[in-house]
Amino acid sequence: MSNAEMVRLLEQYADLNEINGENSFKVRAYRNAAEAVASLGESVAARVEAGEPLTDVKGVGKEIAEKLTVMATTGRFPQLEDLAKKVPPSLIELTRVKGVGPKLVQSLWRTLGIASVAELEGAILAGKLAGLPGVGAKKLEAVQRGIEAYHRNVGRTRLGEVDFIVEPFLDKLRAVPGVVRLEVAGSYRRRRETVGDVDLLAATNADTASAAITHAFAAYPEVAEVLGSGETRSSVRLKNGIQVDLRVVPEDAFGAALLYFTGSKAHNVALRQVALDHALHLSEYGLFEGGADPDRPATPGSAGRRVAGRTEEEVYARLGLDGVPPELREDRGELVAAAAHALPDLITLADVRGDLHMHSTWSDGRATVVQMLEACAAKGYEYAALTDHSKALAMTGGLDEAKLARQWEELDEVLAEARPRSSEAPAGRAGVTLLRGMEVDILKDGTLDLSDEWLERLDIVLVSVHSHFELSQAEQTARVVKAVSHPQVNVLAHPTGRVLGERDPYAIDLAAVFEACLANGVAVEHNASYQRLDLSDVNLMAAKARGVTVTLGSDAHSVDQLATMRYGVDQLRRAWLTSADVLNARPLAEVRRFLRKGRG
Ligand SMILES: [Zn+2]
Ligand SMILES: [Zn+2]
Incomplete structure (x- = not known):
């Protein structure tokens, strides 16, 4: 059995247990194990075969190790099969509807026999949900909005x-x-x-x-x-x-086919028009000269002479265009820029010199400060900002001032140990400069969840919204504008709060927020966690147009999640950003200057 299959079964088991009302500790244990297997760099089955204990894998306890061993050797997960007889797995899909938690799924199924999203929609239309315990008018509205969002996201x-x-x-x-x-x-x-x-x-x-x-x-x-x-x-x-x-496809048409199937449709339509302007005809089979009937798709032999098609670059070049990176192919002006040889020199992962958002075991991260720093050193970063949560996020073990002071004592020790002993190139975590930071909650009234005294002492202050998503646009905007106007704030993290496929952005006037960031020397983050990718590409373009500095943060809660940075770079490229637009593509001295906002 492959790791991917094990991950899916472990997740399914966790979901079904949750619907079945099992204790949250057990549910979390299976989710953690699924995550551990997902990020494991080797095959579980091979490990079992080699007789290496699975309990060495972090996040896998004795009980789950036994189940994984059974999966690896027999290809089965008997406990899941038993549970699925009691709780139909189709119920899991229902929990993907925002506003429908595991508890409600269980009661919908027990009382009304609802086991699918379609059945839920039918029951709402028939008025069957009204009067169900815990389902008031407000809840019902939330469920209906959740179903709409579900349909928007399904299939992606x-x-x-x-x-x-x-x-x-x-x-x-x-x-x-x-x-x-x-x-x-x-x-x-x-x-x-x-x-x-x-x-x-x-x-x-x-x-x-x-x-x-x-x-x-x-x-x-x-x-x-x-x-x-x-x-x-x-x-x-x-x-x-x-x-x-x-x-x-044939090798000599590979480029044309790749171009065609990469899209976007809008880019292809615009590119075919450029071809027609050159009296050429572009199709998935190549770029053709003569004999082409623009109303009929060209096929080899029927459409004149092929003049390009082996590579994409060949096709673009024949049309007088620079090669357009795939991320830009959305018909947002890229062909005009390609014709003028003015495409941006897009940022790459190699341009990123440090990570400005990560958590450790001091709040809800799974790795210690030392482990995170060593992983950053292995990535070749020059600097890394440690940004654990503040106390308002109690469930994450967020830090108050006293706990922050204790964290700093550990950081002092860690850094003293890591100081290089010779003038040779620093090794390991000694090569990474640690920026002492925090991800401070923006409270409901726009004030910050940490004393001014400590905000002043931090090297970098991220602020973010983790609560009260339901405020009106005017209230939410005023709240965030007030927060970024605090003189010690450096970065507005995940500015719209969206979680892809799960939570829509909260209502906020981003133009007003960008204005306030610009006026206060605050950068906006692109949160590179692939669940968030917040700001979106379109909003990043707006931030750049307004001249707001952008930062990239992995928001890693484990060593593996540092790698999510690549998805952030993808979105920055889609937004036409170059390394000059991004704070953490700059050397440390420049980053420090930005963070000091002109203060000494
Ligand atoms: Zn956050
Ligand atoms: Zn965070």
């Missing part, structure tokens, strides 16, 4: 979750002999924050290789169902519900 998966499945799949297919090129196209390649279907494109050097990749594609262990299988086109649904399409 967050980029980070797709990567987890797609990357090993690609490795497998690229290893098939005779495959010369294999790429993912579509919104995945454009790095959109959520992805629908996954489109794979392959070029092979022989017919036998085409057959081999088609076979390997359908035989992949994560495939739940083969939807169609042909010589040049196959389609499967994976066990996690994502549909993946594979097209095998």
